[in-house]
Amino acid sequence: MPPYPPPSHRLSRALLAVAIAAAFGLAVAVVLLTGIDDALLRAGADLTTRIRHAWPG
């Protein structure tokens, strides 16, 4: 019995890996290009600022 994977599976797995990498890359690009990361950072900074201001000291 030859070892796994057979050549046709290697090709299909490579195709799947490329598709997954492309999807992740696309997701990162969308996050960066639409500014979602900046918005999240700003929201985090605002939250800490509000909590700090609420601190009585």
Place this chain on the structure above:
Amino acid sequence: MPFILAVLAALAAITAYLWLCAYAVVHLSVPGMLIGAAAGVPIGLAVALVVAFLKLFGPQDDYVLRPADVAERRFPLLRVPPGVAPDTAWPSYFAAQVALDLRAVAAQLGRWVFTVLAGAGKAIRHGGWTGALFWPLLLPVVALLAGFAAGAAAGLLAIVAVSLAVTAAAWLAGLVTAAALRTADRAASVLRRSAGNCPRCYEVSRRPAYQCRRCGSLHRDLRPGLLGVVHRRCGCGAQLPTTVTRAGRSSVLAAVCPLCGAALHPGAGAATDVRVPVFGAPSAGKTHLVTAAVVGLLRGHDSVRLADAHSKRAYAEFTAIVDGGGSAAKTDAARQPIAVTLRVGQGRREALVHLYDAAGEALDDPRRNEAFQYLDAARTLVFVLDPFAVPEIRGQFAARFADLFTAANVSPGPPEPSYQATVTRLQRYSVPTARKRLAVVVSKRDLLQQLPGTSALAGTPADIRGWLVEQGMDNLVTAAERDFGAVAYFFVSALDPAAAAAPFRWLLAAEPITLPAPQTALRAR
């Protein structure tokens, strides 16, 4: 008093500790947690991606559906009839293995995440009560770990979602391609009238089984499907075609009978397959007709060849009889007839022509002729009629030409019962004889022409038919023309191979075969 002071000091210390903790939460923990969570999520996503790549590009032996598993029915999607062993081949990747690979990715990722969380928990526990006092400082670490776990889970979900999308696309493409290939293969089979014809059990299979020449494993259903759309991979690693048309030309596959496992002729299943049973009364001249016809079809024609060792041995005997002027041995009624098979044409236009010569005694016996399944699957038949056995001829000349009748080895009974025995057998098995072609061959021409008043038989086919009617064979002629879709009449001598081949040329003219010589049809209804 000291006790009260001690209590007050403790309260002050606790208050100061809580104030410091609250201060640390507000100024350190909250920003730290936000930063930790923000860092943990992409780290988890990246780790999920790394695990997926390691599993997809590296070795993965934990979850694999192997050909042996398929053969042991561990591939539920593959529908195989009960009692039939599934083929030993690798399933298509997107039919099964993709799910197992995802399972391997999930298992590996789970192990990694668990290892990280367990390691962190162990480190925190290692700090003891002293470490616990600084709990606000641990909150960013906890957030980092939570973000990491959430990122890994989100990454896994994304990987599963992408895999589902790619699998769906692969299934769609596979279904369309498989349907197209199956349709094309079936169309080619119908147009070429190809089939696998078993020389041992006479089973005619539209799709033969195929044996891998490398490992000997049997592939019963080679069609495009879950075990491969364009190609399939045998358990031994050999790449196999998935259509009968391509399998017929494959050097890796050998066609075998799906019923009894006997080896079929090379190209069987893809090549045009024509079965020509020869029937008639005992001693009607069937074997002599086949002998002379095979010699007539082969001699001088490079495009007609003998297809197997049995046919080659038979041909050697045939040429000795034809060239030496001898007589063929009487066909053994106790043995199942084995076809003499001719291979006509080359490449994609190749055809296998099987000539069956059964003993007349067996053909006339309803209990024995039911085993001759080749009769059912034949589109073309040859009925050999011994003119000396026609009652009119026998009554008129037997006494005066006793020597000639002895030399003719006259069939003991009249021709009609033999015709009826075979045709009744066909009709009993619901064989649509009206779609078949029949060549009625009046044999022993060289001897019959020695009788007075038989000169008309050397003429046109209409004359042969008319002569049969004149000799009281009108019932036989009417029955033949009623029972069969096309009937032609021939008058042949085994001493003239070219003329003996004429009935077969007429029969084969309706098949997708290119014979080297022109047909010599005499009369078609």
